[in-house]
Each structure stands twice: as structure tokens, then as C-alpha cells.
Amino acid sequence: MAVNFKKMTVSCNKQYFLFLLILFIGHFSSWAQEDKTRNFPYIPEKSWEVGTDLLWLIDKNILPANNLLVRRNYTTEYGVRHAWRLKMGVSLSLRDSLATSDFVNELNTTYLMIRMGHEWQFPVEDKTLLYFGGDVQFGYTEIDEKGYTPGIRSIYDIQDRIYEPGISVMLGARYFIKPWMSVNLESEIGFRYRIRRYDEVNSPLAFPVSGGFSFVDSETFLLNLSPIHSMNLSFHF
Numbered sequence: 001m002a003v004n005f006k007k008m009t010v011s012c013n014k015q016y017f018l019f020l021l022i023l024f025i026g027h028f029s030s031w032a033q034e035d036k037t038r039n040f041p042y043i044p045e046k047s048w049e050v051g052t053d054l055l056w057l058i059d060k061n062i063l064p065a066n067n068l069l070v071r072r073n074y075t076t077e078y079g080v081r082h083a084w085r086l087k088m089g090v091s092l093s094l095r096d097s098l099a100t101s102d103f104v105n106e107l108n109t110t111y112l113m114i115r116m117g118h119e120w121q122f123p124v125e126d127k128t129l130l131y132f133g134g135d136v137q138f139g140y141t142e143i144d145e146k147g148y149t150p151g152i153r154s155i156y157d158i159q160d161r162i163y164e165p166g167i168s169v170m171l172g173a174r175y176f177i178k179p180w181m182s183v184n185l186e187s188e189i190g191f192r193y194r195i196r197r198y199d200e201v202n203s204p205l206a207f208p209v210s211g212g213f214s215f216v217d218s219e220t221f222l223l224n225l226s227p228i229h230s231m232n233l234s235f236h237f
Contacts, residue, residue: 001086003019004152007163014089018075018083022173024207025170025200030144033078036058037119040123040125040126040127040129040146041103041126042126042127042176042178042179043123043126043129043176043179043181044073044179044236045075045081045125046073046074047076047097047237048070048071048072048073048074048234048237049069049070049071049083049234049235049236050068050069050070050234050235050237051068051069051071051074051132051182051232051233051234051235052068052232052233053067053069053230053231053232054231054232054233055208055228055230055231056234057189060126060228062225062226062229062230063087063089063091063113063126063229063230064113064124065091066089066091067087067088067089067090068087068088068089069084069085069087069232069234070086070087071083071084071085071234072084072085072173072237073121076208079206080115080119080120081120081121081122081123081129082119082120082132083117083118083119083121083131084118084132085115085117085118085119085133085135086114086116086147087113087114087115087116087135088113088114088115089111089112089113089114090110090111090112090113091109091110092109092110093107093108093110094107094108094109095107095108096108103177105146105147105148106144106145107143107144107145107147108142108143108144108146109141109142109143109144110140110141110142110143111139111141111142112139112140112141112184113137113138113139113140114137114138115135115137115138115168115180115216116135116136116137117131117133117134117135117136118129118134119131119133119134119169119170119172120132120133120134121174123141127175127176127177128173128174128175128176129173130172130173130174131171131172131174132169132170132171132172133169133170134168134169134170135167135168135170136165136167137162137164137165137166137167137168137190137192138163138166139162139163139164139192140161140162140166141161141162141164142160142161143158143159143160143161144158144159144160144218145157145158145160149202153204153217154202154204155198155202155203156201156202156203157200157203158199158200158201158202159197159198159199159200160196160197160198160199160213161196161197161198162194162195162196162197163194163195163196164192164193164195164222164228165192165193166190166191166193166222167190167191168188168189168191169188169189169190170186170187170188170189170229171186171187171188172184172185172187173185177202178190178237179232179236180235180236181233181235181236182233182234182236183231183232183233183234184231184232184234185228185230185231186228186229186230186231186232187199187226187227187228187229188224188225188229188230189224189225189226190222190223190224190226190227191221191222192216192221192222192224193220193221193222194218194219194220195217195218195219196216196217196223197222198216198217200216206225
């Protein structure tokens with residue numbers, strides 16, 4: 001097993017993230033001095049919310065294309081807005097094609113994601129609110145590949161498993177098109193612990209029951225800053 005605790009990936013667009021952070025701090029300061037009982041006709045005091053990320057439409061998605069967001073928005077007796085949130089996503093890719101010598105190449109990829117968390121919300125205008133919060137998350141990636149290598153006349157079987165528990169902190173802005181429809185952009189700082197288990201078997205055609213085995217296991221801490229992590233379209237009821 002190869003363990004690497006130094007590897008760290010960071011991707012960011014600093015200008016957007018700093019702009020959103022400054023906007024949030026400025027409006028939070030003014031919100032703290034205002035009367036929290038002020039009415040915001042376009043922003044429901046409580047609602048169930050169901051939405052999905054749209055970044056896959058422009059091929060910029062970080063979440064799986066098939067994803068679902070569920071929020072329970074509510075307001076306390078002191079006028080403070082909160083939400084419990086749940087995100088789930090799945091991505092499947094299956095390939096099964098006929099190769100030479102009647103051997104079949106197969107490549108199956110599965111990605112599953114689940115995130116649960118809480119957020120604090122601060123209305124800043126009749127149709128706009130800012131929010132921040134945190135999620136606990138878990139991701140699972142599975143890659144299965146089987147095929148034939150003509151050059152060395154062997155068959156191979158690859159199994160790659162990646163487990164990613166983690167936590168994240170998010171900062172977002174939401175705009176209500178209607179009281180029952182909203183869009184939001186969300187930035188995120190995520191911390192994940194990646195556990196990879198990789199097995200590969202190569203067997204010569206003459207003796208398919210024997211062959212070489214290789215294992216490439218790793219454990220890595222990951223830090224990721226995503227200035228535009230998701231862009232959700234949501235419906236409230």
C-alpha cells in the first residue's frame with residue numbers, strides 16, 4: 001500500500017470567490033443591524049425545496065449530471081432563517097463492444113454521491129438572499145474494465161474503487177424568480193480523504209487461469225476550492 005498524505009489538489013477562480021465573500025460580509029453587517037421581522041414577499045418563510053444542478057448543460061459540472069437537491073427552509077421565532085439540505089447524485093457509464101478474437105471489451109463506471117448539511121440564510125433584498133453552511137459528504141467511484149491486449153496476447157481485468165468521505169463549507173447567493181421558483185450559485189471549500197483500491201490482473205491467452213497481479217492502493221488528503229460549485233434551479237412548495 002502506498003500512502004501519500006502530502007498530495008493536495010487546489011482549483012480556484014479567486015476573483016469570483018472573493019467577490020462573493022465581500023458581498024456576503026457587507027450584507028451580513030447591514031443585516032445584523034436591521035429589524036429581522038422585515039417582510040420579504042418573494043422569499044417564503046418556510047418551504048420544501050427540490051432542485052437540480054444545471055452546470056452539466058455547459059459541461060462545467062462538478063456534481064453528477066443526475067443529481068437532486070432537497071432543502072427544508074424554515075424561520076425561527078426570532079426571525080433567523082435556516083435550512084436543512086440533502087444532495088444526492090449518480091453517474092453511470094456502460095460500454096460493451098466486440099473486440100478482436102471474439103474477446104469483449106467492457107468498461108463500466110459508477111459514481112455515487114450523498115451530502116447532508118445545514119445552512120444559515122440572510123435576505124438582502126426582496127428577491128435575494130445570501131447563505132452559508134456546511135455539509136458532510138461521501139462519494140464512491142467504481143471502475144470495472146475487462147479486455148484483450150493484442151500486442152502481448154493477454155486478457156486483463158481491472159477493478160478500481162475510490163472512497164471519499166469529507167466535509168465542505170459553502171457560500172451562496174439565491175435569487176427568487178417567483179415565490180415558488182429560485183436559482184442560486186454556490187461556492188465551496190471541500191476537504192476529502194480519498195481511499196483508492198486498485199487491482200489489475202493480466203493473463204496470457206495460452207494460460208488464462210494464471211498471470212500477473214498488481215495492486216496500487218493509496219490514501220490521500222484533498223483540498224478543493226470551487227468558486228462555482230453548483231448552479232441550482234429549484235421549486236418551492
